[in-house]
Amino acid sequence: MPSFDTVLEPDMVEIRNGVDNSAKELATRFDFKGTSARIELKDKEISLHGDSDFQLEQITAVLIDKLTKRKVAITYLDMDAKIEKMGGDKVKQVFNVKAGIESDLAKKITGAIKNSKLKVQGSIQGDAVRITGKNRDDLQAAIALLKKEFADTPLSYDNFRD
Structure with a gap:
């Protein structure tokens, strides 16, 4: 029958490429110079680190831009995570990649x-x-x-x- x-099922290779491209752009952009702005992918979690909530919004915008250019649907990302306060004025947000x-x-x-x-x-x-x-x-x-x-x-x- x-x-x-x-x-x-997301294409994890394209997601990794999008995260890597976002990290390269964060390293070269003038408004992120001298800040703790960074983005990482571990297993199926994308971690965004920054100095303020506004900076996390900017990092998220860069990530979404790079993923859409690589034709990765944004609906694969679970963007409902709360912004966590780290030590000092640092903040962190974690997006999970949905699969299944x-x-x-x-x-x-x-x-x-x-x-x-x-x-x-x-x-x-x-x-x-x-x-x-x-x-x-x-x-x-x-x-x-x-x-x-x-x-x-x-x-x-x-x-x-x-």
Whole structure:
């Protein structure tokens, strides 16, 4: 029975390149000279360090600019983290890189598949959603439906099997 997996997986190489480009720009910009402004990527966490909240906003703007130029969707970043006060006047903010489909999004995807009246079924498989159907055309219609319904979410479709 043909099937494919719907996943939410960022390209970590492009994210690393975007963070490295941001760090290079921070090192060369005049308004960051002599400050503690820096950006780091460890595992799936991007750490922003600066002297003030305003400086963190500027670093965030540089990061977003570099990631969008590398065609990385900003929705991969969990930007809800609070700004932490470090010693003195230093501040820090940590953005987590999201990977895998969360349970509420997976439920929405399976619900959209059921409501579409296509002859396919969706099942949640850990952090992915597996879509199965009788023929390839139905699966391609399901991919088109998901691209239309969840246009703001950078879903990818892999492991397509006949």
